[in-house]
Amino acid sequence: MDFCLRDFSRMNPPTFYGSKVDEEPQEFIDEVYKILHAMGVSSSEKVELATYQLKDVDQTLYVQWRDKRSLRGGPVTWEIIKATFLDRLFYRDMRKEKVTKFINLHQGGKSVHEYYLEFIKMSKYAPSMVSDPTDQMNHFFMGMSEDLQME
Template identity: 55%
Template sequence: MTNGNIRESLVSLARTMTIHVNMGVEPILNAMENTMTSRLRDFVRMNPPNFLGSMMGEDPQEFLDGVFKVLSSMGVTSREKAELASYQLREVAQVWYTQWNDNRSVEWGPIEWEEFKEAFLGKYFPHERREVKVEDFINLKQGNMSVEEYSLKLTMLSKYAPSLLSNPRDEMSRFVSGVADRVKEECCRNILHDDMNLSRLMVYAQAIEETKLSRISRNLKRIGPSDQNELRFRKRSQIQDEPRDPKV
């Protein structure tokens, strides 16, 4: 056999091997593509939130939490979470993501969820803004809000300060520290119960407030205008005389 024949045989063998390899790879790639398409279709059907990056009042943390909730229920991988979440970026946010992704080094490999989350928050919810939310949570007081309104606002802000709420006792103490004086004493007593939790304490505080306000309203209806003014003055004096910061 001449060198030319040997060379032709090797070239033919290489072509045959390439064909077989491609035949094996193509179905795998098609299967992966079909799987991702199916994932995306299921994801969109669950109506995840969108993020534009240009609207006033958009909450980046709320977007991430909403998307992550949907993704967790689907049981997808960390890489699939990052890819699916990127589909929910629109307008300015989509432009940012495209530029950020193009500037990533190829050596870093596919984008994982934690990397996507860190980059997204770094752009739209930097550390300084997060610190402001934490301060809002720490300093929140009921003031003129009802217990229900105060509870809702406290719950919304709590997502920015998870490290301050490491156990149920911390959650209840934070709630009581900002609640109005008219229900604080009862709340302080009830958090000592072993079966008490934050949700039950909020409901209990709301019931106490409604009972006291209802009693005041009935008393005002039974007396005249001049007596009403005196009663209001006494009520304000009593509130001012109550201790402001009882130990929890």
Template identity: 60%
Template sequence: MTWEVFKNAFLDNLFPREKRENKVVEIINLYQGGMSVLQYSLNFIKLSKYTPSLVSDQRDEMNHFVTGVSDNLQEECQSAMLHDNMTFARLMVHSKQVEEARSKRKNRDAKRARFFYGGSSMGRLEIQDKPRFKESASNHVPSKFSKTRDDRVSNLKLKTKMVLVRQRRSLLVPSVERVILVSL
């Protein structure tokens, strides 16, 4: 009995032809869709074990992997495949890194947009310290009024600062600015 005969008899008994054909159909119809690149590549590796004829060498395996990857990553993966030293494992790592970099950039841009446009519709306070007057002016009392001892003590202890408070409620409602006094 040769190895090929034994292997075919073994597969036919333990892994019927119908199941093998279903696995071939699964790998042909495998697309990334809403999966991450990591999840897609794990599914691809798992299914490619059942279809050695579709992924007979590294180039075939990479080509089939790239056809199932999302559209925004396909071009990047195809250009990476042009390198002579590119392997299937390197291609998977490269596509995962590209996906992570794009995700980070998207999150960073979203944070910038939220900050620039004032955040969510629930409202957000942005406090900017902008003194509108000199602090010594708050202790100044016009000379025609006499100062009592209590007034002098309280004026020495009381130091205030004007703070500009800007509140944006939503993108459609313009921001509301208020000036408040803050005790220091």
């Protein structure tokens, strides 16, 4: 595990405190997972390495959750940590706000490329709306400037 921790730390993973207003729980999960996936570590190593990046309030919440968790619940996997982390820190109101922002996303004064990049970034908050390529294309098209829709 020391070998993995050293390699993981060299990849500059994000840290999550749980006490900073501008922290994005989903961004933390996505970035950490990207590193862990590239490293090819096991599920249990993913849990250990990801939770190592939790600090301050979030570290306390994790330790409390871990200590209360029944041993009969089986091993803690990446999927369990991910779901628990997002449920506890990515509050329902925050999620709804992100989904609403995605639904209301329009090109406005942005270039098509800028709009596309924001569309892709925000689409992760509403995966059911873009899981089908046709739905994704329709939603993207509906947010484009009316001038471009007419062409």
